Amino acid sequence: MSSRTLTLSQAFAEGVAEEMERDPAVFVVGTDLFIRGGHWAQVKGLGEKFGRERIRDAPISEAAMVASGVGAALNGMRPIVDLNFIDFVFGAIDEVVNQAAKIRYMWDVPVPVVIRGTAGVAFGAAQHNNQVEAWFAHMPGLFVATPSTPWDAKGLIKSALRGSDPVVFLMHKMQTGLRGEAGGPDDLVPYGRAAVRRGGADVTIVGYSIMATKALEAARRLEAEGIDAEVIDLRTVFPLDLETVVASVRKTGRLVVAGESTRIGGIASEVAAAIQEACFDDLDAPIERVGALHVPIPHSPALFKALIPDVADVERAARTVLYREQPTEVPA
Missing domain, CATH: 3.40.50.920 (Rossmann fold)
Structure with missing residues (x-):
């Protein structure tokens, strides 16, 4: 076990990078990712490291991004669909709750897609401050991650990228810069363990x-x-x-x-x-x-x-x- 002090966003990015190095099936799709590294620096530096094929900027259509992620997962890939703000997920709600959440039950095949968004309440008014964790926890077939520390952000994304189920991964807006210890390559955090x-x-x-x-x-x-x-x-x-x-x-x-x-x-x-x-x-x-x-x-x-x-x-x-x-x- 090894640890360093990172922000929550840095820890998440490091966890993603380690899993991309370990597994060529992992890739990220979203908007403002390749150069900017996301609105919250959640994949900062990964574009330069892994190239445009694996850090993919897409047209601004949440439905298309999530649908393509589900399709990729069904074909053996391990996509992260990064929506930046989780509020934008409502443009892809059918793809999340009627497709990603149900396909494993209906077809008995893995759907290892991660739908990441920055969640929680911050200054910015109603349309960018939806609290959605209970919505998705209520939907059978979805795992829902709500990390509060850099250690958990890294460990939970690594576990998600090695799992077989769709995961809604929620990082709080007010905590993306929170600093703390982050684990090493083998420090996974299991789902369902407080x-x-x-x-x-x-x-x-x-x-x-x-x-x-x-x-x-x-x-x-x-x-x-x-x-x-x-x-x-x-x-x-x-x-x-x-x-x-x-x-x-x-x-x-x-x-x-x-x-x-x-x-x-x-x-x-x-x-x-x-x-x-x-x-x-x-x-x-x-x-x-x-x-x-x-x-x-x-x-x-x-x-x-x-x-x-x-x-x-x-x-x-x-x-x-x-x-x-x-x-x-x-x-x-």
Whole structure:
């Protein structure tokens, strides 16, 4: 095992480069990739290294890009279809959910295509801030990666490129420049295995993507109040590792689940429901969910900050399940 400090985007690019060197079937197709390296530097330097046949700039048609990726996967290739912003995936929704997600079931053949996009909420208003992880986790046949660290971004893309299933790979806009350790060529991260980022005894806090990072910061602040929080990073929202969460909740008796998307139909709601079923007799307080308000993302910075959950919201939820603070009445 070896590691260096990289940004999340650099770690992803390094993982892709290593897999392209290992397997000539891996290639990337998208827009603004060959020279620019993508809007988020997610494949920076790979065009010069691998050439235009393997870092392919395509016309701006998400439907065509995803359809060609699915076709290539069915013919033995391992494509990454890079949409830059995952918001653009709605132009290719049939190709993702009716083709990529279902073909392995219908035809019993692998469909190893990765559909990568930068996701999550950042300043930029409604049409570039869709939170789509629950959409795709709900669709049987798709794996959904939500890395929160450079290590996981690299390890998860390497696992995806060695697998047999279509993967929707979501990298948060606000974390592409996040620095941290990244693994070596053999450090793969398995799908469906959460990471315990911090051990604790008083309350379990579960997050993914940027909310795993915020949960960890909340735990550090809560420590100053004498609250010992265990933090679990789901890493993938399908497959979903509930066993790790169950084991933690049976120890702590309390659970906070944090996601950046709205609470209605979100991953946080799914985890809360599943843990209530599995751990009802172990719970010492009602489960608290942390999520965004159910409105389109505004452009106004003040409204934006009021809408999106932050570290303080996770702290308040933890105090609530410990009966140190009254619950806040927030619309779902």
